[in-house]
Amino acid sequence: MGVPTAELGEFLASLGEPPYRARQLQHWICRRLAGSFEDMSDLPKTLRAQLQAQACLADPVVIEVRRASDGTAKYALQLEDGLVVEAVAMPMEGHTTLCLSSQAGCAVGCRFCVTGALGSGRNLRVHEIFGQFRVLMRSEGLVGQGVNVVFMGMGEPLLNLPNLVGALEFLSETVSLRRTTVSTAGVVPKLYALAQLPRRPNLAVSLNATTDEQRAYLMPGVAHWSLAELIAALKAYPLERGRRITIEYVLIAGVNDSLEDARRLVRLLSGLKVKVNLIPLNPDPDFLPGLEPPSEGVINAFAAHLAAANMNVTVRWSKGREVAAACGQLRGQLKFPRPAAVSP
Ligand code: SF4
Known part of the structure; x- marks a missing residue:
């Protein structure tokens, strides 16, 4: 298994970046689990700013x-x-x-x-x-x-x-x-x-x-x-x-x-x-x-x-x-909006 880098590569190419940047970015997201583009210290500052402006790391x-x-x-x-x-x-x-x-x-x-x-x-x-x-x-x-x-x-x-x-x-x-x-x-x-x-x-x-x-x-x-x-x-x-x-x-x-x-x-x-x-x-x-x-x-x-x-x-x-974190107890004590029902 592995993460396809093609989409990342296409996006980075659209920003004028060389192909190896896709692997670098993937490494930060999947392995080093960076919480922000700012943390990706081996990417050029200009690229980090571009990513900040045009992309997001949509973690929960x-x-x-x-x-x-x-x-x-x-x-x-x-x-x-x-x-x-x-x-x-x-x-x-x-x-x-x-x-x-x-x-x-x-x-x-x-x-x-x-x-x-x-x-x-x-x-x-x-x-x-x-x-x-x-x-x-x-x-x-x-x-x-x-x-x-x-x-x-x-x-x-x-x-x-x-x-x-x-x-x-x-x-x-x-x-x-x-x-x-x-x-x-x-x-x-x-x-x-x-x-x-x-x-x-x-x-x-x-x-x-x-x-x-x-x-x-x-x-x-x-x-x-x-x-x-x-x-x-x-x-x-x-x-x-x-x-x-x-x-x-x-x-x-x-x-x-x-x-x-x-x-x-x-x-x-x-x-x-x-x-x-x-x-x-x-x-x-x-x-x-x-x-x-x-x-x-x-x-x-x-x-x-x-x-x-x-x-x-x-x-x-x-x-x-x-x-209430044990088996079968999740969502048992929180009072947040119920998810909309969908057929699986
Ligand atoms: S109701 Fe769903 S989440 Fe709960 S034990 Fe059964 S399969 Fe798992």
Whole structure:
């Protein structure tokens, strides 16, 4: 992957600049993540002034940062049309993970997700997705450091596949695809499209159910594809050596947390190269009334059943809960204009 420099080259040629300037400018935008043309110190002053007058670096604008005691920082970012999306920086052991949004809302409507409860929103454009990365890297003082990037923020990335792929091209200038994960609710035809890319990011799939009825209840927006169709798409997904698909399973008390569910999950995933992340539900009495995480005993029993079947399983206690930056909580505590509904 790589960023096509042709357009930059054409624009710079129109300003009378030599072809190599395009690569220089791209380096400042994609690798050094400069926040202004003024910072691009090896460009001539006259060119910087011209760029300032005729072009813009349209990054989203930070309107709020909420930081949890574990260091997780949730950013509210305003786009050019006034919509607000959220992105999260999570300090982990030895690195930071950035969680980015791909849509300004979500049409999938997962029952356990605040973003889904708020409804659908428009697709983010390439620069709006990559701009979240640029802003968080600068604001968190991470420029020049290795980070992981996950598309687990607002929206279903595969319902915005062309712009996701465009953003991945920009991102791959600084972050290896091996450190980038796209998480999908399971949009089956788009999984086959993603599989066609010559180089692919890591894949995570939000499964959360072991029967089609359960999945229709929990994830109505992707229920027209059966679990059998989803598993077939995962079996066909090409994996590089040593890679696994991450299966995310949000555990909800009394809904999908029984030992029968654990047994069905083992059967469903048999033959697939996967690791399973069990995520106890992050409750939200306003947006997710009536849904609670299981008790620790139930969570541990579920995990133990998977482990006993030789599955690679982890219980993921979400970071950033106190600032509503945890899984499924984005847009939960901000009162900004709701995104206009669009069909995905
Ligand atoms: S969990 Fe993901 S796919 Fe489901 S509603 Fe929330 S943002 Fe959309």
